[in-house]
Amino acid sequence: MPQWLDVALRSISFLVVLFVITKIIGKRQISQLSFFEYITGITIGSIAAEVSTVRERSVVDGLIAIIVWGLIPLLAGYLALKSKSIRGVIDGKSTIFIKDGKVLEDNLKKEKYTIDELLSLLRKKDIFSIADVEYAVLEQDGSLNALLKKDKRPLTRSDLQLTPINEKEPHTIIMDGRLLHDALAESGKTKEWLNEQLETAGVSLENVFIGQINAYGELHVDLFDDLLQPAAPQERPLLLANLKKFVADMESFALATDCPKTKKMYATNAKAVQMIIQKTKPYLQT
Template structure:
């Protein structure tokens, strides 16, 4: 067999082997490398490269070595799940950099971070003023999590005592001009509804690059032609405007009638509609 062909076959075989090992190890080990996972990854790559290029190396021996090293992070992960002490030794623990607005210089030195590096991590969290930080901790994976002081945090709906909004996940129902039937069913919509929405937008399904149904059941579409402007959903603003108009009409009717009973009925209806507007406005304006 020609040398170049043998190298191709060896490389392709180890590529498949590495893919299988990676799938077995799982996504967590890919995104967050522990000490064992880091060492095993380097060693596996070295073994694959060595056996792929050196014809004297046994392919079978290379497979065995990769399997052994692939099992190392799995075994370490299993022990870490069962033993907190082992998990602390292998994965480490978070290090507090800032607490109650005070920087812990000793912890910075322990983790070999300079103040400039810490400030850089803070800027990545959109924090530019150290005084705004209540608590900051360096996680095991090297990321910095920051808790701002109460008066520096963004306002939430609970701060304003507004009704919380529980949004459903969006569903991508059109991709590359093709309908995703399963996603359409999960969104609770039908093909008839989709065809009506596309017709109202003046596009065909083949012209849609991406189509999603948001948590309010509205259709968002992005077409291939970037120059084509598609209308934005108007159902919620229209509903809010209709409710406000209805409340104004009720108040007008109450003022225009001389019948006391009828006046009270219209005034009561106007008040009830105003209450509905107050409860639904956060949803209709979001």
């Protein structure tokens, strides 16, 4: 067998093996490598490269080595789930860098971090003043999480004592000009509704690069042709306009009637709807 063909076959074979091993180990091997997993990944890659290019190396020996090194993270992960002490050894422990607004210099030295590196990590969190930080911790994967002081945090609905809103996740129902029927069914919408929305926007299904249904049940589309601008959804502005018209009608009816009971009913309903408008106006405006 020619050398180039042997190397190509070895490389393809080990690529498949590495793909399978990575799938078995799990996504964490890719997204959040611990120090232990980092060493394992480098070693497996080195073994695969060595056996792929050096014809004198046995393919069987290489496969055995890769399987053994692939099983090690699985075993270590299982032991880490069962024991907190083992988990601390394998994954490491988080280190507090800032507590009660004060920098812990000893912990910085322990992790071999300088103050410049700490400031750099804070800037990546959009924090430019260390005086704004109440608490900061270096996680096992090397990322820094910081808690701002109370007066430096953005306002939330709970701070304003407003009713919490649970938004639903968006559903991608169109991709590359093709309708995703399962996603459309999960969104609770029908194909007839979609056709009506596309017609209102003045676009066809084939021209849509990606289409999503947002938390308000509206269709947002991005077209292949960036020069075209589809019509914006009008459901929320139309609902707001109808609510305002309802209030105006109730007030008009209250002025037109001479019956005190009826006049009071119209005024009460107008006031109730007006309160609803005040609460929902930020969400109904586009």
